[in-house]
Amino acid sequence: MTTKRKSRESTILHNLNAIYPDIEKMYIDLHEHPELSMQEVRTSAKVASRLKDAGFEVTSGVGGTGVVGLLRNGSGPTVMLRGDMDALPIEEKTGLPYASKVKVKNPNGEVIPVGHMCGHDVHTSCLVGTASLLAQGKQTWAGTLMIVAQPGEETMQGAKAMLDDGLFTRFPKPDVALAQHTMFSPAGTISYHPGYTLAAEHNVRIRLFGVGAHGSMPQKSIDPVVMASALTMRLQTIVSREIAPGEMAVVTVGAINSGTRYNIIPDVAELDLSIRTFKDEVFQHIYSALTRMAHAEAAASNAPTPPEVSIVEASQATYNDAEPTRQVAAALTQYFGADCVKEISAVTASEDFSLYGHAPGGAGVPSCYYFLGVTDPELYAEKKGNVPGPHSPFYTPDRERSLKTGLQALTVAALSQLGSP
Structure with a gap:
């Protein structure tokens, strides 16, 4: 990584501690008020409000409850950052003071619990925080930043709904799409896999x-x-x-x-x-x-x-294109250190992020999707990795370390693709 790129990362992330209290507050609020797939009305309104405050052109209601924010900053590549907003029909059992107590009626009229037990509240909070950081530091980069807050990942509806509603025709088709997802590995670590990374x-x-x-x-x-x-x-x-x-x-x-x-x-x-x-x-x-x-x-x-x-x-398998994945991995390794960024085997979980990329039937945008460790490192070591993962009622991200690492990682990844002024 060049000294110039390292310098602009430092410039932008210098503001991280200043925005962190607001991002943490947003995360706690989203965690307490989860919404099921394609019903993310409250969440999308909060995302839209914060993007507007950061200076983005904001369009709500894309594909139902999706939000698109654009920040045009001179000539250069269009870089899409995607975060998913929906929660799961799971009763949270973490015992956290801000644990979800939300219950709703499903289409059959049954009352069911709702919980953010897959980390989408982390994704959304980091998406908004990264957008704010990059907006504050826009003198250090050039191009168009495209923020996509997507509904309905858990039901594999959201990406298709946004694409069908003109995501890449009403708005610029990006040159690259990036996304991160929480994983039960230790907080402060990042992992990735080139090629087919999700099933x-x-x-x-x-x-x-x-x-x-x-x-x-x-x-x-x-x-x-x-x-x-x-x-x-x-x-x-x-x-x-x-x-x-x-x-x-x-x-x-x-x-x-x-x-x-x-x-x-x-x-x-x-x-x-x-x-x-x-x-x-x-x-x-x-x-x-x-x-x-x-x-x-x-x-x-x-x-x-x-x-x-x-x-x-x-949903189709999610494919990480060689060049953006190499660039993102190199930037993350340079920033966090080789001990914290590892290449791993492909993961058998699935994602509708695949529809944006080079999966069969996808939109063909070069993509990179990586994993963000969120488990308390001491707990992970004590349990020898036998800790709750996504979709467990006990899934508990280490809040501060997870959010700060997520903000840093998504900012660094975005800068690896954005142009220089």
């Missing part, structure tokens, strides 16, 4: 049909609960017996839904599956296999109706 995700639903009966008369039934149980066990053999050991694949049955009462044998059971792969041919094999197994189990049980198998949600 494709296909969420599949299998509906099994039986014959209902009184619980005391099972001979009158064709029990879909038994079918679902047997099929769940059989599905575990797809990866272990049909996929080559060198290929990455995950098949997880995340939910089995059936019945209403202990003495009623129901007539329908549903299985919801998450399938993770890097190669489309591996997914197609898995989908064919689970369809075959579902039909075979139904036939073995003499089911009155064949099962229904459908893809409910899907």
Whole structure:
């Protein structure tokens, strides 16, 4: 990294401690008031307000609740920084004084808890803070800074909704897109992987049909609960017996839904599956296999109706382009030190950030996506890495170290792509 670039990082990040109290306050507020996917009305309003205060041209309501902020600062590349805003239908169990107590009704009218147990409150707070830092230091860089606060990542709806609403036609198509995501590694560390870094995700639903009966008369039934149980066990053999050991694949049955009462044998059971792969041919094999197994189990049980198998949600694998990833990794390593920035293996989690980049069907923007450690380093060492991760009700970022590292990392990454004045 050149002395000039190092100097402008120092110039911009000199203001970090001045803005930190406000960013920490925003983080605590977002954590206490999480909102589900595509419902981020309160969150997006706060993002829009802060971007306006920082001098950005702000457009709200992009793809539903998405926010786009533009700061034009002379000729140079357009650099997009993306942060996701949505929370999860999970009850928080961290015991923090600012833990979420929010409960909402889902589309079925059921009251469910909501919690920021994936770190999107960290993403959003760091996104806003980085925008403020770069706006304050705009004499040190040139180009256009594009801030994208995205809804609906958890349901794989938000990126598509924003793109369909003209994200890259109503606004400049960026020369590069950057994003960071919290990870359970120690706070103060950063990790990345060139090439395919996150898996494709296909969420599949299998509906099994039986014959209902009184619980005391099972001979009158064709029990879909038994079918679902047997099929769940059989599905575990797809990866272990049909996929080559060198290929990455995950098949997880995340939910089995059936019945209403202990003495009623129901007539329908549903299985919801998450399938993770890097190669489309591996997914197609898995989908064919689970369809075959579902039909075979139904036939073995003499089911009155064949099962229904459908893809409910899907995302492509997230691809890190070679050149921006090399540049971002070099800048982060120079700033934080080689001990804090590591190349890792690809991760089996999934993201709709893939749609902005070079994934199949993506918008084709060169991209880099990296991971931000957030666990208290002492706790991580004490537990030998066996600490709660994203989507756990106990996921607890080390607040100050996570936010400050996230602000520094996103600022450094952005500067590695922005031009010089």
